Amino acid sequence: MCVLAVLVSVSSGLWVLRARAAQPRREVEQGGLRLRVEQATWLHEPMDHGDAVQLPALQGAPGAGQRQLAVSLTLFNAAQGSGSFAARELVLTAENGQQWFPVEREEARLWVRPAQLFPLPLSFNVPASAGGLRLEWVRGEERAVLLSTRPPPSATSQAGGRERWPQSAEALPSGSPRAGAVLFHERFACVTCHGSPERPGEVRVAPSLHGFAKAGAARLPGMSAAQYAYESLLFPGAFIAPGCAGDAPCQAPSLMPVYGDALSSQEMADLISYLLGAGRGRP
Missing domain, CATH: 1.10.760.10 (Cytochrome c-like domain)
Known part of the structure; x- marks a missing residue:
């Protein structure tokens, strides 16, 4: 009976830890590095000007039917020694398991000295129909959720019969x-x-x-x-x-x-x- 009670206690503790890890936390520390979400904003596709004006297509800009999540983070080294970080450690994951990496994804690692602070602007292009998403920081065997969100409707979609912003x-x-x-x-x-x-x-x-x-x-x-x-x-x-x-x-x-x-x-x-x-x- 005592053994069973211990097993139930341990399994309950693991469930609590998993549930806690799945909850979004604005600031997370892993391996001595600390990431903090300062701002997250969904960007819509540019306005449609018809034949009058053609806006340039920028590298990394969201395509037709996509939305871009722009995330501003700060990276801080709280450890006593230098640490490394790569943008590919951040991933946007959908409920069905599909994943997207930052547009600015770099293979090279960023070396951060002790007590050094870096601004880290990143963006993710995802389909407008992606549904519920979570921004995860995956570092080795560690995984933490920084943000929970979903793509907004089109900037020109009508709400209550009115557009949020006029075209002109x-x-x-x-x-x-x-x-x-x-x-x-x-x-x-x-x-x-x-x-x-x-x-x-x-x-x-x-x-x-x-x-x-x-x-x-x-x-x-x-x-x-x-x-x-x-x-x-x-x-x-x-x-x-x-x-x-x-x-x-x-x-x-x-x-x-x-x-x-x-x-x-x-x-x-x-x-x-x-x-x-x-x-x-x-x-």
């Missing part, structure tokens, strides 16, 4: 440049990467936005600066600007957040209005 920036409400400046400089701190659009030459990491009304209108044939700003905020990876700080190439895929998940229609209009007026003496 012209359909947005009238914007306030002053309110947009507050969003840019304070709430979303866009100035941290882009610098102030009102000061020529002040660019830090991302493309300069000084004189955006003119530069934005020249980005894609047939697209206004307002529309270019609108689609860049909704789909940062649809078009990569030709140059960033110091005329260095901009990183692809884009590290810019998808602001369609955070902005209201009025705030979107305010931000675009500010960008169009900045550097031209408008309030």
Whole structure:
């Protein structure tokens, strides 16, 4: 009887451990390395412009019928010695067992010194019909779930008879440049990467936005600066600007957040209005 009780106790303990391992944890440590999910955002396919404008097909961009999960992580070495990490250790697994690896999958390993911290932006392209998914970190015999999610419906699918975002920036409400400046400089701190659009030459990491009304209108044939700003905020990876700080190439895929998940229609209009007026003496 005692032996049976011990066996039941052990089996129950193993079941609890398995159940706990299957629960998503935002921060996980394995083999001395610590991974933390900072942000996870689903990106939709770019808007359909018909024959008017053809957006460039970027390497790694989701294809027709696919969705892209953009995940921002931080990697920290909590051990006393150096450790290695490879993007292929992260895998997106469906309920039926099908798996997808990061678009940026690299065979080379990243060596991390003790107390070293790395930003780790990764993305996964999966079918829109993939269903329930879990982001797993598989490291040797260890396996941990970092995130549980599922692909969203199309960006242009109707909900309650209305689209979340209209096709054209012209359909947005009238914007306030002053309110947009507050969003840019304070709430979303866009100035941290882009610098102030009102000061020529002040660019830090991302493309300069000084004189955006003119530069934005020249980005894609047939697209206004307002529309270019609108689609860049909704789909940062649809078009990569030709140059960033110091005329260095901009990183692809884009590290810019998808602001369609955070902005209201009025705030979107305010931000675009500010960008169009900045550097031209408008309030």
